[in-house]
Amino acid sequence: ETGVTQTPRHLVMGMTNKKSLKCEQHLGHNAMYWYKQSAKKPLELMFVYNFKEQTENNSVPSRFSPECPNSSHLFLHLHTLQPEDSALYLCASSHGLDTGELFFGEGSRLTVL
């Protein structure tokens, strides 16, 4: 149990579907992150939120749309994805932006057909 919960754990979607990934943290942290993990590639930072405000958008295509309604919840809305978007999407949280100590969820495995 990490204190960071991601749902769903697995998701299969077609290129025309719209779906969302959800992340919830019970650690009282102020910062939340989305990372993309693909085989044999570095973890790619996608988005960062600090106190519900987006502080980083790492040139992510607009077919990925984040939402952070409060410091405990983070969503990643998906629409018209491509097969190359298939990956493990990791959510993480941290107390602040300067600790480097992130607490990760177990990830949502996304397959785009």
Add this chain to the structure above:
Amino acid sequence: AQSVSQHNHHVILSEAASLELGCNYSYGGTVNLFWYVQYPGQHLQLLLKYFSGDPLVKGIKGFEAEFIKSKFSFNLRKPSVQWSDTAEYFCAALISGGYNKLIFGAGTRLAVHP
């Protein structure tokens, strides 16, 4: 561009062998360094971190890492590995800037055979 490089994608060792995983970063400013570990079927978790002070950092489960500024390196070591150390290991660097960013390497998959 800022980046973190891990030299080995796969490492296979026998139990009791010594381990050293390489990590280099490319950034000329202040940087804080980390090793994360992901055991099979589990989430990523912090193994150890370096912020300042003694460049030899000790972490959990007998792991240690040495920060060598002149080589831009932060290699992970363990004198005697166990089967339970089988996992994927990620080096990361916290780059200071307008907003700090934690940048990861591609990971090294370690398999320890009994």
